[in-house]
Amino acid sequence: MNQHLLDPAVQHWLDIAGIFVFAISGALLAVRKNFDVFGMAVLAEVTGLGGGLFRDVVIGAVPPAAFTDAGYFHAPLIATALVFFLHPHVERINKAINVFDAAGLGLFCVVGTVKAHEYGLGLFASAVLGLATAAGGGVLRDVLANEVPSLLRWDRDLYAVPAIVGATVTALLLDAGALNAVTMLCAAALAFLVRLLALRFGWRAPRAWHRRSTVEDAEPGS
Template sequence: MLHDLFPPGIQHALDLAGIFVFATSGALLAVRKNFDVFGIAVLALVTALGGGLFRDLVIGAVPPAAFGELSFFVTPLLAAAIVFFLHPEVARINRLINVLDAAGLALFCVSGTTKAYEYGLGLTASAALGVATAVGGGVLRDVLVNEVPSLLRDREMYAVPALVGAALVAVFLGMGVLTPLTSGIAVVTTFVLRLLAMRYHWRAPLAWNRRSSVAEEP
């Protein structure tokens, strides 16, 4: 299938790794918000699976992969359990989690775009759903904890790398040259751009010529 960028076993392992990392970030936020064990599990599930669920429902891939593959549902619960018992230790490796999160972002924006295209969407719509696959879970997570979604205040350029990766896939699809190699180029480009944004604190531009006396909200 087109959205299988790598051999099935490797693709499945990468999907699970991305789900685990996203779930861990959601569970850690739940701990910081003093959620109970149920809240930790819910936030882990929403963060890990929300983007993929949205994509599958839009393109009509039902039941969504999250419900058709038991490991996709169990993996976030495993991450939530680890964070519940070991959150001080997990928090200490936050930098590593951020790097893995960048890898998950890169993989999901590319696989999400190709899967949407395979289900008959145009290039632009496929790229949009690729971005939604990568960042949708984070948006739902932020809404549930009553925070402004990071997508709307793209500090350290979280959504922009996903947009670049999805756009690259759309270009490759339009040119008829989407292969595991070119898909890998899109993944690596997204991953490196996200790492550079974290390293140098890049962010998307604010409103042009903004001169408001009101300080930006934290």
């Protein structure tokens, strides 16, 4: 395994912060779906921890950090309690939550890529797991809430693309031997910036070329 590029204590608290922010989005979705407090906690835990758990299992980093450090489980529970009592106020700061969510996305796509590479995966596989780390929890959250994952919806602002950008840049830096704490933060900042610009300007991925514009057009006999 390669030497860690971030101090383990710093990385730990950055992970906790990202997990907490993602967990808030999961708990808020549970409120919108009229789930009880247990459902809120489940969505918060899944959203915050899902991507990292998937990555750690794939690369063989077992038991995953979420099962060896109680803080990883406590952060989503604290987020659940916050949303349970203060959700009307939390709803008002959705824009701020989106900013922190974008920061978590940028951080996790980079950290996930680096960790996968440290465990011996190639650059492409490492970048894929960087994307999974950043977006996996949100996909699981949406599936459990019986919604089409935001990752797959054309009517949502770009989410996967910023993570792909950050993970790809990280992989290229690894390949060039130029990855260090500064360049790693720059890659995370780039993913963060792309996500913020997508939110600001409503950027979306293109749909199929010359697709029919309405559901009715696609029905048999139409």
